[in-house]
Amino acid sequence: MRAEPQRGAVAGMPANIATVPTTKADLKLRLYVAGNAPNSVRAIANARAICTEHFPSGYELEIVDLFLHPQRGMDDKILVTPTLLKLVPGPMQRLIGDLSDTQTILMTLSLE
Amino acid sequence: MLTGIQGFDEITEGGLPRGRTTLVMGGPGSGKTVFALQTLALGARNFNEAGIFVAFEESARQIIGNASTFGWDLPKLVKKKLYFMDAQLTPDVVKSGEFDLIGLLTIIEAKAAQMNATRVVFDGIDVLLSLLDDATAERREIYRVREWLLRTGLTGIITQKVSDIDEDRRYSFLQFMVDCVVVLRHQVVSGSAFRTLRVMKYRGSAFGGDEFPIALTTKGMQLTHRGPTELKYKVSNERISSGLPRLDHMLRGGYYRGSNVLISGAPGTAKSTLCGLFAAAACSRGEHTLYVSFDEGADQIVRNLRSVGIQLGPYVQAGTLRMYSTRTRGPNVEDQFSALRAKVREHKPRCLIVDPLSALSTKLAHLASADAAQQFLDFLKAEEITVVNTSLMDGISTDEATATGISTIADTWIHLSYVVQDGERNRALTIVKSRGTGHSNQVRELTLTDGGVTLTDVFVAQGKVLMGVARWEWEQEEQAERKRAQIMADHKRLQLQLRQAEAAARLQIIQTEMEARAAELSVVDSAAGVASTLLKADREMLRKLRHADDEEAIGESADASRTPAGRGRRHAR
Numbered sequence: 001m002r003a004e005p006q007r008g009a010v011a012g013m014p015a016n017i018a019t020v021p022t023t024k025a026d027l028k029l030r031l032y033v034a035g036n037a038p039n040s041v042r043a044i045a046n047a048r049a050i051c052t053e054h055f056p057s058g059y060e061l062e063i064v065d066l067f068l069h070p071q072r073g074m075d076d077k078i079l080v081t082p083t084l085l086k087l088v089p090g091p092m093q094r095l096i097g098d099l100s101d102t103q104t105i106l107m108t109l110s111l112e
Numbered sequence: 113m114l115t116g117i118q119g120f121d122e123i124t125e126g127g128l129p130r131g132r133t134t135l136v137m138g139g140p141g142s143g144k145t146v147f148a149l150q151t152l153a154l155g156a157r158n159f160n161e162a163g164i165f166v167a168f169e170e171s172a173r174q175i176i177g178n179a180s181t182f183g184w185d186l187p188k189l190v191k192k193k194l195y196f197m198d199a200q201l202t203p204d205v206v207k208s209g210e211f212d213l214i215g216l217l218t219i220i221e222a223k224a225a226q227m228n229a230t231r232v233v234f235d236g237i238d239v240l241l242s243l244l245d246d247a248t249a250e251r252r253e254i255y256r257v258r259e260w261l262l263r264t265g266l267t268g269i270i271t272q273k274v275s276d277i278d279e280d281r282r283y284s285f286l287q288f289m290v291d292c293v294v295v296l297r298h299q300v301v302s303g304s305a306f307r308t309l310r311v312m313k314y315r316g317s318a319f320g321g322d323e324f325p326i327a328l329t330t331k332g333m334q335l336t337h338r339g340p341t342e343l344k345y346k347v348s349n350e351r352i353s354s355g356l357p358r359l360d361h362m363l364r365g366g367y368y369r370g371s372n373v374l375i376s377g378a379p380g381t382a383k384s385t386l387c388g389l390f391a392a393a394a395c396s397r398g399e400h401t402l403y404v405s406f407d408e409g410a411d412q413i414v415r416n417l418r419s420v421g422i423q424l425g426p427y428v429q430a431g432t433l434r435m436y437s438t439r440t441r442g443p444n445v446e447d448q449f450s451a452l453r454a455k456v457r458e459h460k461p462r463c464l465i466v467d468p469l470s471a472l473s474t475k476l477a478h479l480a481s482a483d484a485a486q487q488f489l490d491f492l493k494a495e496e497i498t499v500v501n502t503s504l505m506d507g508i509s510t511d512e513a514t515a516t517g518i519s520t521i522a523d524t525w526i527h528l529s530y531v532v533q534d535g536e537r538n539r540a541l542t543i544v545k546s547r548g549t550g551h552s553n554q555v556r557e558l559t560l561t562d563g564g565v566t567l568t569d570v571f572v573a574q575g576k577v578l579m580g581v582a583r584w585e586w587e588q589e590e591q592a593e594r595k596r597a598q599i600m601a602d603h604k605r606l607q608l609q610l611r612q613a614e615a616a617a618r619l620q621i622i623q624t625e626m627e628a629r630a631a632e633l634s635v636v637d638s639a640a641g642v643a644s645t646l647l648k649a650d651r652e653m654l655r656k657l658r659h660a661d662d663e664e665a666i667g668e669s670a671d672a673s674r675t676p677a678g679r680g681r682r683h684a685r
Contacts (some may be wrong), residue, residue, distance in 0.1 A: 079201060
């Protein structure tokens with residue numbers, strides 16, 4: 001892995017974080033980021049805020065840093081960062097960008 | 113870093129800059145993907161360099177499928193040396209806010225390290241970047257790619273769609289940013305497609321900035337550069353028959369082996385017939401011959417030539433003659449010539465016919481196709497293949513430019529034309545030029561009959577060239593004239609003979625008359641003799657009777673000698 005270590009982890013955070021204040025995960029998300037690139041940092045913050053605010057009943061948000069886990073990005077066919085995958089409920093949905101447009105994200109996530 | 117693209121590595125003196133970014137720009141269908149993919153594929157196959165192809169536009173499967181015609185054996189390479197990465201965003205992707213390519217680059221970097229790859233292609237990256245909807249952001253990401261390439265030491269190729277190189281300023285910054293810019297163009301001139309390649313920029317390298325024609329062949333992209341400037345061919349002194357003895361004679365022995373012969377002329381002037389004769393002659397010598405025809409099927413040509421007594425069928429069956437008919441429209445000129453080259457390499461002919469070569473070059477306001485034609489002829493020359501080309505010239509236009517400048521590189525140029533006279537068209541053949549052979553300056557009339565093709569002397573009469581029926585009439589008239597003269601002469605001779613006979617007859621008469629006169633004369637003489645004898649005797653007798661020798665009586669009797677003796681006697685009484 002040629003990724004440089006200092007760029008590796010999102011500041012002050014383990015690479016793979018499940019923020020799970022829940023028992024039943026009726027919303028399961030995976031967010032791919034690239035170290036502490038500005039877009040990525042913003043995306044993490046935005047994702048958390050949205051989840052906390054709009055899905056208080058329970059969610060699972062996994063954050064994957066591609067600097068550390070490029071193979072996972074390959075497996076999930078990630079092209080750009082940040083990319084948010086909505087895994088549950090199906091079907092899988094992809095969102096790209098720093099998740100600054102809350103309205104669009106809510107529309108995409110609460111399809112059920 | 114060598115690309116393996118024939119011609120490109122030569123004009124750039126070593127290919128693309130290693131460890132740098134090259135931008136390949138061009139409109140749709142100009143061959144950007146082929147250029148990039150070929151660099152990867154041949155890098156893997158020929159130079160054992162692994163590569164990654166990031167496909168933003170088409171799926172990897174499509175790209176591999178499309179390239180299957182090029183014979184690079186991609187599926188095999190994919191296992192070991194090539195990695196295709198699908199990088200198309202599915203339509204259902206929702207965009208919310210800004211993004212960047214860091215993730216992608218990170219993944220590629222990991223893959224490159226794993227494969228030990230040195231080459232990477234970003235094909236159609238604009239498709240992804242346009243989603244950013246922000247020129248500044250797009251620019252930032254391109255810079256990111258460039259920085260990333262510099263850092264990783266990979267040699268990068270970015271393809272970029274542009275509709276018009278000069279007008280499309282959207283990505284013009286790219287040209288300043290990268291180290292090498294290759295511009296591909298796909299132009300249509302008068303309905304005919306031309307692909308060209310131009311190196312627009314190459315930092316730290318001398319490069320030929322010309323546009324070079326390119327061809328997409330079964331081996332991939334090829335750049336036909338003009339080849340060595342110096343022309344070196346083996347030349348032959350061998351003469352081969354044109355198939356028409358009279359024409360051979362006009363050329364003082366036929367075409368030179370390895371020369372190229374141009375037969376120009378308006379439609380229907382029997383250009384193809386001359387080609388057919390040449391083909392038949394070549395085949396009868398047992399030489400492999402390739403007959404390339406455009407817009408006319410092989411069977412049709414064979415049939416048509418049969419109508420003037422040229423039999424090609426048996427040679428086709430024997431395999432000596434290969435007919436190759438194709439459409440003019442279709443692949444671009446460069447591709448057509450590549451296809452012809454391939455045919456030539458396959459059949460290895462000693463004689464080649466291209467009928468008509470101008471099919472490839474009529475739409476030819478464009479330099480590229482003239483270049484292509486010339487290169488093709490050069491190639492044939494190097495292979496010592498004798499080639500007979502035809503070139504269509506429309507009606508009156510016979511200036512050299514019409515023949516695409518082919519005329520200037522043709523060694524022998526035969527022009528066929530129509531002479532319209534007395535309500536008919538007749539074919540006339542002239543040799544415009546013939547390098548290295550003496551040749552007749554005479555116009556000949558070309559006549560086609562069921563029995564074959566012949567060249568006839570044209571008649572010059574009253575300062576006019578007579579052909580066809582006029583010539584026939586003239587011949588008839590001349591014949592009649594000769595006949596008349598003959599009859600006159602005969603008549604005269606008869607008259608003279610008659611006169612001679614008359615003279616002879618007269619001579620005979622005169623002679624006879626002379627004889628008669630002579631006879632008469634002798635009769636007279638003898639009568640006179642008898643008379644004088646009688647007179648003498650009479651006188652003797654008288655004297656005897658008178659017993660006198662009276663001298664007067666002798667005188668009287670002398671007078672009476674002309675009268676009968678009796679009367680004399682009466683006088684005497």
